[in-house]
Amino acid sequence: MKYYVGIDLGTTNSAISSFDGENVRVWKSKKDQNDVTPSAIYVDKRGKRFYGKDAYLKAAQQPERCATLFKRFMGTSTKIKLGDEELTPEECSAEVLRELYKNLPEEIRSSDEVGVVITVPAAFNQMQNAATLEAAKQAGLGKVALMQEPVAAIMSVMKAGSRDGNFLIFDLGGGTLDVAIAESMSGKVNLLAHGGIAMCGGRDFDRVIMNNVVIPWLRSNYQLPDDFRARDEYKKLLRIAAYKAEVAKIELSSDEVVNIEGETGTFDAAGEEIYLDVELQRSTYDGLIEELVMEAVRTTRETIEKAGLTPQDIDRIIFVGGPTNYKSLRDKVVMEVGVPVGSIEVNPMTAVSEGASIFAESIDWSNEEHGRKSAREQVESGKSLGLSFRYVARSTAPKAKFAIVLAKPVTGYTFEISSRDTGWHSGSMELKNRATLELELFRRGSNHFHVDVFDASGRPVELENSDIEISYTLATVGAILASHSIGVEVCESSSSDKAVLDYLVREGDALPAKGQKKFRATETIRAGSDEAINFKLWEGDMQEDVEDNRFIGHMTITGRDFDFGMIMAGAEIICNYVVNDSGSIDLEI
Template sequence: MYIGIDLGTSNSAVSCYHRGQVDVVTMEGGDNILPSVIYMDAQGSKLYGQRAFEQMVLAPENVASGFKRLMGTSTELTLGNGHTMTPEQASSDIVRQLLGQVFKAFPDEQVEGCIVTIPAAFNQMQSEATLRATRDAGIQAVGLLQEPIAASMAAIADGELNTGLFLVYDLGGGTFDVALVQSVGGAVNVLDNLGINMLGGRDFDREILHSLVVPWLKQHFTLPDDFLKGADYQRLLRIARLATERAKIALSRSESETVFVSSDEIGTRDLRGEPVYLDVPVTRQQLRQLIEPQVDETIELCRRILAKNGYQASDVDRVLFIGGPTKTPWLAERVADQLGIVADITVDPMVAVSYGAAIYAESREWGDDGTARKSSRESVEIAEYALRYDFPSRTSRDTARLKISCAATQRDALEVQVDCTQGWTSGRQPLDGNTAIRLPVAQQGENHFRISVFAADGRPLTDASKQIVILRTHASAAGIPATQTISAKVVEMDGNIASNTLEPMVDKGTLLPAEGTKSFRAARDVKSGSNDYIALELYQHAENVNDPEQNLSVGAFRISSSDLLPGMAINKGDEIICQWRMNDSGILRVVIDVPAVGQTFDTGHLYADTDGHRNFADHDGEALLTGLLDEANAELKQADTALGKMARSDIRHIGAAIQEQRRAAERANDPEVRRGISERVRALRQDLSQLVNSPEHRATMLHGRHTDLVRAYDREIEGGNMPRDSERFRRMADSALEELKRGDEQALNDAEQILNDMDATVYDLMTERPEVVVSVFRNLSEKGATAVDAERHARLVKEGQEAVQKNDITGLKGINNQMFNNQAQHQVHAATASEIAGLMRG
């Protein structure tokens, strides 16, 4: 038996492939979906699914939901009464409930393998967390599959989309994915995918809540201005969110609905002592107006994926809708109309993903490190008669081709007949050297055929006759592509000028599993007994955004001096060989070979490092968002100053979006919402980076940066801070201007590297002033929310405070560097070697 699990943000489902058939497993109560909800009482006893969902009005503080959106972070879920869970533990509990229903339905079946689906937009930490959660639930033979691929396989299984080009529009409770998929005879090939990690039905709920329900509450009751964050009103808000979700779902069946909860159920009073209740009318038209901008954002992504791959809407046969929110009546209609592509709503959007995952699970050979596609061809040789039978052992088509080859001496001397157990026969046919017979593969699962060979005189040749089996599959996957480009941070050197960039290791679209070798060189010395190190730092590389700081850090592996054998050293320029393998679940493993010291380092599974330490709850979550938004505003201001009218419209558009996220952050009191805001802000910073680094704007931005650096340097001199080598800075400034005047791409690259070195000089000069060193320390001490090691951060803060009291500026500089390196993601400044990548291109 093979299992497919759709571990969803709002609802989960499980399907099983056994004996050639796929069944969607029924949950307790008769539904085929399980709400991804957990309730825990004061004693720690738990309820799951629908029973937990029903407790959300009675005891919302004891209910956890939406935790899929927090996978890959260190955020804890609080369930009242002092109980906490991690998102991984909660997800594992849901998987365990799904498996329990599977074993009830199929008590005598052994599990050969289990596939859990993930959004194509999931990052590496989220993928690793999903694998761990499933294994913790008791299944070790587990792999991952992108939801659009699973949905495609489910759609193809019913025969409607056996061959063609189509879009999979997958809008779930928490994420949106769009995939461009080609199918030939039931074999699915994903050409490309795009996604938004934090856009789904739960975001629609919040639009209704903040645009209709909250204003209604303010109009009818006396509430504090900040009641959205007030502890006394969190029960009200949780119940309001649940009622809003119910009303949204009801609007898929009716033109109007009411967000209603009685005052007895809410149990909260306003500032005048009046009992609070909800009785908010909502129409389908209001819902449409509220969520239309987000739906249009998904439509724009669909257009982008078509244009990127050179297709017109007329080339696409249909758009397939997956996910609960697509059941909103006008949504599928709007998407199809705007794209000009026929809508396909034939598959059940709630269970199609688990159904396709079960089909995929059966199609794989299961091993210790991932899976491989099962062989689809088989050959049988009969040496005595010089015969060879070639046929597909697996096919998703309803016919299969049997090719029979024989030696020249046997031609016209033998006859063949193929019979199927279902009654079909080919009749006797002469063998002419390369005989081909089309076999009907009528039923799903095993189809049995007998090949009978006869001599010229009609005698049956028993030794030449064979039984063959052809498995009719529901669908197959031609290849599983890597959904993201994974790149290593490297330093580019031009003389003494250093700057960081990204060097791809695994390209998006690479068919998995895949492996390869990438060579780098050490960018600094690492000697045994010192405090030096080099690190392989990996990033999820956005297209045309090469600055590491603008991309998501997904892991790092450090080789420190303590890892070297006594007396050994890695010298600058030594070769660093990275042998990588990415399995079909998208999990990367790297073995690092350093020939100069004769040592090999196995990184294991590299992910779940940096972003996994981010906590989006409480004060840490607020501080994290404040820092991200401040950085975005600083970059926006710099771009506006440099580009002015040249890009004012684009800058204002991005600026408005950043301010919208700041307003959302101010009212956010939910880790899930903060996670979503952080994703949006990162995407906006990438948009801004692409704008300022576009060919038409890059030179202007570099000119502005040059001006700012010269002014900053002059201010330091005017303030009496005398540099050691003023002439060197002036030479660099003149050289940068010369390169900017040349203006070609290589000249701009050279100018940028010179500016990085100027930046380092200014920073070094500024940190000669004790007050700047202290200011840097105070800034870093407030960044506990983004520290990789929270305990180490707290210890360094204490040491830094002692250094400030002792006026030990030299010691404080060292502490600042350690705190800086302990940040999960930080602004790369060319100030010290520790901030520059430890690798350079090979």
């Protein structure tokens, strides 16, 4: 793979980055040259579409022609009204993905050598993950994998500088909160625990301002009916007020006092034009959001406990997401959680997309499962000697071990290794079983080496594979944890019809998970018939009250799936499964 792309498909804003093995680059929006693109679509009366900032600015004036916040409805049947059209959340997301992809240079967009990682909240379920992949398919992005947002943020932290210890990712976006505890040791990162709140983000802070500041001010300054918030004639007023409240919230990051102000083009019951002029002080805002912040703090404490740690074991909190630009919020979280340092070492707006692009390099894009590349490789070469190379294929250190294995002893043979990138040469060394060498990795990304073997007369020995590639990586990710338990519905026993779950993966298990399950057919199926066995998949932890879990879908075997014979009741059925890094499942029977 030549290009690695990371996309943060956010509730409020989205971003796109690329990684070439050495450097990460955030690609700005073409029109307004911003690092982030608002996740918004606007269609005018002629049917022309606008995206990003242009669309977002239209939302307050013409919401019926704008689509925003559709990420919150991913994986549901909710339709998004956009002008005269109705779109699914997946279709809206596909349009934003296409627009983001245009920010990339032509050589990347036109290349077949592109691997794309799209991030999803850790709390996303199977339906939401599937919906995100469907959006990517509709956008025509090619090879795509998903990964959890906190893991992407962790990779971005490692880019900023690898330090050993435990750290906490506090990722507060426009719609969700993700909390992750990670351990970093010599460039290898393990995810110890994660938690979050599905509906806690910047939009919820905006709503608090509206409900507690703007609406009371409107009621006290203008003649408005008690139910004005439900009346169509005041919808425009409320939309503009909400937009102005959001702008004021952002300004509080730098100002002690701001005004929510502006014309609304709306009149009260007495015919007076309503003009917004509401003062909002930082101290007032801090009090209003305290309940939401404390809810986030409680989730953070629970996640630390889930990892089996105390706040004193955490070296620092890494803040990610637009709302964490607000220093008062960061200070409150640091103080309440009890971790000594709150860090802003990554760009909170682009950290997730940057980390996703770095993670994309670690994926083996050659197979459909998109699993991670192996850290160690063995290459068979020199069949006449039974020779093979074993080496560290991915290293976070500037050195990697290389070893030669021989199936039979040889006398007088030598070997040499040279760098195809720098011209470095190892010199002649004796060829023997378990001969080892530490190779210097001269640059980040791919390092290429060539191996030559010579017989006792100094003649070169023909090798089937003489080139090796070693990646000097920014970081490697070890354990990624499952956010949800996933199980197959089965009968409790051969003599009982009671349904229980046979789990493929449990919440907190390390991903990716791969395995095999054996089940027994509950009925006989004859070839060519319509008889069927259904394998129902559920997501949740209710092992016995199966239907209290979230139904994911099912896989069906029917008589039409085979041409002769039958599957007898009680026959063994083998099920192979893979649960990948994002928690998405692939099932094969």
